[in-house]
Amino acid sequence: MTAPRVVLVGPMGVGKSTVGALVAERLGCVYRDTDDDIVAAQGRTIADIFVDEGEPAFRAIEKQAVHKALAEHEGVLALGGGAILDEDTRTLLAAHLVVYLSMDVEEAVKRTGLNTARPLLAVNPRRQWRELMDARRHLYTEVAGAVVATDGRTPEEVAQAVLDAL
Numbered sequence: 586m587t588a589p590r591v592v593l594v595g596p597m598g599v600g601k602s603t604v605g606a607l608v609a610e611r612l613g614c615v616y617r618d619t620d621d622d623i624v625a626a627q628g629r630t631i632a633d634i635f636v637d638e639g640e641p642a643f644r645a646i647e648k649q650a651v652h653k654a655l656a657e658h659e660g661v662l663a664l665g666g667g668a669i670l671d672e673d674t675r676t677l678l679a680a681h682l683v684v685y686l687s688m689d690v691e692e693a694v695k696r697t698g699l700n701t702a703r704p705l706l707a708v709n710p711r712r713q714w715r716e717l718m719d720a721r722r723h724l725y726t727e728v729a730g731a732v733v734a735t736d737g738r739t740p741e742e743v744a745q746a747v748l749d750a751l
């Protein structure tokens with residue numbers, strides 16, 4: 586059975602892509618991101634999928650993409666921030682080495698700003714961030730074998746902390 590060397594979870598904007606690419610480079614393996622898989626397979630942006638079909642349809646597409654990547658990828662894999670909302674996915678993640686990249690709400694607001702390309706932050710980013718984090722923090726923790734705080738750290742420092750946690 587193939588399996589990713591490490592799976593990165595955490596909220597959008599925490600740096601999964603940047604850190605994941607650095608970790609993959611250090612491990613000499615390939616980086617993959619389930620958001621990219623979805624965009625490639627669907628031929629449209631994630632924001633467009635939300636607008637065209639709504640969040641539940643996006644979550645179904647996401648679940649399929651995540652399960653496929655978990656089954657076939659052998660490098661570093663980053664999941665979209667909401668992938669852990671799915672119970673089957675959380676169950677599957679129990680068999681993998683999962684690292685949760687965390688950040689606090691103020692750091693999240695600072696990093697993503699008023700970026701309306703992110704469909705879940707389009708109205709009131711600070712309030713929406715607080716609600717998202719309150720709803721998800723325990724799910725990230727549940728699936729993770731290690732937690733790496735990213736607040737005030739460079740991507741290189743975070744990548745090193747991930748490698749140290751493996």
Ligand code: S3P
Nearest residue numbers: 596597598620631665666667704
């Ligand atoms: C989402 C996170 C995004 C993307 C979508 C929904 C979420 O992925 O899947 O906008 O629910 O947190 P990133 O975490 O890669 O930005």
